[in-house]
Amino acid sequence: MKFILNYIRREEWSPYVAGALLGLVGIGAVWASNNLLGASGAFENLAGMFGKWIAPAVFDNMYFNFIMPPGITIGVVLIIGIFFGGMIGAATSGTLMWFKKGSANSDAQWKRIFGPQTWKRWVLAFVGAVILEYAAGIAGGCTSGLAISGGMLLAPSAFLFIAGMFASGIVTALVIYRNRY
Amino acid sequence: MANYIITLVLGIFFGFSLNKAGLTKYHKIVNVFRFTDMAVLKFMMTALVVSMSGLYALRGLGLVTFPNVPATYIVGNLVGGLIFGVGMALSGYCPGTCAAGAGEGKMDYLIPGVLGFLTGAVLFGLTYQQVFPPINAIANYGNAIIPELWNVSAFLFITMFTLMSLLLFYLIDRVGWQRKDSHQ
Numbered sequence: 001m002k003f004i005l006n007y008i009r010r011e012e013w014s015p016y017v018a019g020a021l022l023g024l025v026g027i028g029a030v031w032a033s034n035n036l037l038g039a040s041g042a043f044e045n046l047a048g049m050f051g052k053w054i055a056p057a058v059f060d061n062m063y064f065n066f067i068m069p070p071g072i073t074i075g076v077v078l079i080i081g082i083f084f085g086g087m088i089g090a091a092t093s094g095t096l097m098w099f100k101k102g103s104a105n106s107d108a109q110w111k112r113i114f115g116p117q118t119w120k121r122w123v124l125a126f127v128g129a130v131i132l133e134y135a136a137g138i139a140g141g142c143t144s145g146l147a148i149s150g151g152m153l154l155a156p157s158a159f160l161f162i163a164g165m166f167a168s169g170i171v172t173a174l175v176i177y178r179n180r181y
Numbered sequence: 182m183a184n185y186i187i188t189l190v191l192g193i194f195f196g197f198s199l200n201k202a203g204l205t206k207y208h209k210i211v212n213v214f215r216f217t218d219m220a221v222l223k224f225m226m227t228a229l230v231v232s233m234s235g236l237y238a239l240r241g242l243g244l245v246t247f248p249n250v251p252a253t254y255i256v257g258n259l260v261g262g263l264i265f266g267v268g269m270a271l272s273g274y275c276p277g278t279c280a281a282g283a284g285e286g287k288m289d290y291l292i293p294g295v296l297g298f299l300t301g302a303v304l305f306g307l308t309y310q311q312v313f314p315p316i317n318a319i320a321n322y323g324n325a326i327i328p329e330l331w332n333v334s335a336f337l338f339i340t341m342f343t344l345m346s347l348l349l350f351y352l353i354d355r356v357g358w359q360r361k362d363s364h365q
Contacts, residue, residue: 026232
């Protein structure tokens with residue numbers, strides 16, 4: 001028991017243990033609610049919801065009416081859960097960053113390679129996030145909704161997506177790290 | 182309502198596992214693409230081995246039915262993956278790990294991440310009609326799964342996938358298939 005509690009308090013687990021836990025969560029989603037995990041779709045629902053408040057005419061199209069209807073969907077509930085899961089995980093190891101110095105530019109490796117400027121981190125992160133969400137739309141899901149959820153059902157789409165993701169991730173890292181790769 | 186509570190609890194465990202695996206850190210995500218830290222790969226493959234074995238066993242016992250399988254349309258899945266990898270290497274997150282990192286209180290996850298995803302979602306939703314149907318129409322296999330598509334036994338496929346994963350873990354952990362980070 002003491003061992004388990006101490007393990008929970010560790011900042012970083014073996015990726016095998018954490019991965020097994022995610023696998024069980026994936027099974028749980030199908031077993032308990034006949035659903036799949038996924039994160040990118042929730043942002044589509046939220047974007048549609050905000051969009052329909054701000055500019056209803058622009059967002060009155062097939063996509064935001066029927067394909068990804070706006071509102072607090074089950075997917076939105078899941079990412080709220082993910083948010084609090086991350087919070088609890090960091091709390092158990094005492095590594096919460098809320099309102100702490102350095103929370104605006106949180107990674108030491110990033111600062112070492114690209115410099116200390118927060119705006120640079122935010123611009124690159126923003127551009128990356130736009131690309132991620134658009135790509136998830138084209139692919140039919142992201143790392144959780146397609147790679148893990150599709151892969152566990154043995155959908156070919158998941159393995160195509162994973163292959164593409166690693167191939168271009170490696171090339172992009174080579175380009176942005178250059179001689180520091 | 183019950184479904185919402187179950188989903189919230191599943192989300193909490195999901196975010197917790199991302200945090201404990203270290204995937205809510207920029208360097209963990211990027212370093213798998215530099216081959217200097219293979220935690221992302223180990224985490225994903227372990228999750229896949231556990232979940233595919235469990236789900237096919239439960240289905241074999243008649244205890245679960247599968248929800249809608251993510252559709253296979255070869256060009257879209259592959260091109261989407263290729264674009265996705267660029268975003269991952271630039272930002273150091275994906276939609277799930279960004280949500281968990283935001284919960285930890287990292288402002289470079291909460292603000293540019295969430296704003297970026299919402300912007301990307303708006304762009305996709307407004308260009309959907311022009312972009313998606315043509316890509317979705319190429320080499321579309323619908324909700325296919327490999328055992329039915331290739332006519333192989335799911336048991337055999339999962340056994341092979343598991344053995345391949347274990348071999349890869351052995352090569353990474355014991356044989357040293359990992360680069361040393363010379364810029365540490």
